Amino acid sequence: MSEHSRTLEQRYDVVVVGGGAAGLSAALVLGRSRRRTLVVDAGEPRNTPAAHMQGYLTRDGMPPAEFLEAGRREIAAYGVEWTAGRVTEAVPDGADGFVVTVDDGRTVHARRLVVTTGLVDELPPVEGLARRWGKDVLHCPYCHGWEVRDQAFGVLAHPVMGAHQALMVSQWSDDVTLFLHTAAPLSPEDRARVAAAGITVVTGEVAGLVVEEDRLTGVRMADGRVVERAVLLAGTLLSPRDGLLTALGAATQDTPFGPFVTVDATGRTSVPGVWAAGNAVGPAEQVINAASGGYRAGAAVNGELILTDLDRKAAALVRG
Ligand SMILES: Cc1cc2nc3c(=O)[nH]c(=O)nc-3n(C[C@H](O)[C@H](O)[C@H](O)COP(=O)(O)OP(=O)(O)OC[C@H]3O[C@@H](n4cnc5c(N)ncnc54)[C@H](O)[C@@H]3O)c2cc1C
Known part of the structure; x- marks a missing residue:
């Protein structure tokens, strides 16, 4: 045993880094599988600015904080430990696990890691x-489109996805204006679709928003024009919080949103012993998908640990 691992404060079967929907869901499965599990959570879930979480079957409309609180209660019932903090480093221990450092100075040992650290939205x-953001500037019509249906929508053209969001939003309102802002001109195909959907296209840069009595009322153009709008969709650039994974050498793949760490169907990364789920590895995941990915990862880790331990025991039996 190395000097480092002798000084470790606690040893866990699994450390789950990130306590959002994906992490708590992984932790629930692990706790119910009698795995000694620690969840470390820095407390910045992506949907913090939103008052309500939509589209999660049986929890539609629940405040995000309430949802996470319920999840923390559920994992605690199975003996899973949860701690506030940020994991700053996770390094292989040279044997069959990882040394995990938390920003409060604690160092713990994990046989396996589940990384569910989410992503950061880089706003235009x-x-x-x-x-x-999260009030009347929205990122996704599936999350909040119903609540503002039939209102005067603006859509800020996305640097990568162009007119895509405006086309989607036409399902929620007949009154949609696409602000090209700094995006490239529309392709002939998108021009035809935008015209077919009856979407108004405004060229020129957007300078800011007009807000009155805590409500969006318009979009102010750089030339001074104001286009009245009640809701603005603004796609973001997505920046996965995958520093721990890439530092461990996890392979990435290109997506339309930039490189994301590659995982298989169970959330296994290219690094032995490391799984990941949720927005950290999936740009399109919503809360229910993140929870589902966490569940799959938790079950896969437990299964792998069972087989690893049985293989060791079987080899020892053979050796006599
Ligand atoms: C404004 C807004 C509204 C949204 N509304 C909805 C909605 O209504 N319905 C819906 O389904 N989806 C919604 N989403 C999407 C939803 O937020 C995500 O799909 C979901 O949060 C992903 O879950 P996750 O567990 O992958 O990541 P997160 O929920 O982001 O959780 C990741 C957690 O890991 C922590 N963390 C990060 N790094 C570390 C570290 N190094 N150490 C320890 N902890 C760390 C973070 O602080 C955070 O608590 C919304 C998104 C936005 C931006």
């Missing part, structure tokens, strides 16, 4: 937009 740098 439009004045006033960040302040309305």
Whole structure:
């Protein structure tokens, strides 16, 4: 045993890094599988600005904080430990596990890691937009489109996806304006679709938002024009919080949103002993998908540990 591992404060079967939907779901399966599990959570889930979480069957409309609180209660019932904190480093121990460092100075040992650290939305740098994020500036019509259906929608063209979101939003409202802002001109195919959907296209840069009595009322163009709008969809650039995974050498793959760490159907990364789930490895995951991915990863880790331990015992029996 190395000097380092002798000084470890606690040893766990699994450390789950990140306590959002994906992490708590992995932890629930692991706890119910009688695995000694620690969840370390930095407390910045992606949907924090939203008052309600939509589209999660049986929890539709629940406040996100309430959902996570319920999840923490459920994992505690199975003996899973949860701690507030940020994992700053996870390094192989040279044997069959990892040394995990938390930003409060603690160092723990994990036989396996499940990384569910989510992603960061990089908002377009439009004045006033960040302040309305999760209120009347929205990122996804599936999450919040129903609540604002039939209203005057604006869509800020996405640097990667172009007109895509405006086309989607036409399912929720007949009154949609696409602001090209700094995006490239539309392709002939998108121009035809935008025209077919009756979407108004506004060229020129957006300078900021007009907000009155804590409500979005318009989009202010750089030339001074104001286009009245009640809701603005603004796709973001997605930045996965995958630093722990890439530092361990996890392979990535290109996606339309940039490189994301590659996982198989169970969430296994290319690094032995490391699984990942949720938005950290899946740009399109919503809460229910993140929870489902965490469940799969938790079950896969437990299964792998069972077989690893049985193979060791079987080899020892053969050796006599
Ligand atoms: C404004 C907004 C509203 C949304 N509304 C909805 C909705 O209504 N319905 C829906 O289905 N989806 C919604 N989403 C998407 C939803 O937020 C994500 O799908 C979901 O949060 C992904 O879960 P996750 O567990 O992968 O990541 P997260 O929920 O982001 O959780 C990751 C956790 O890991 C922690 N963490 C990160 N790094 C570390 C570290 N090094 N150490 C320890 N902890 C760490 C973070 O602090 C965070 O608590 C919304 C997103 C946004 C931006």
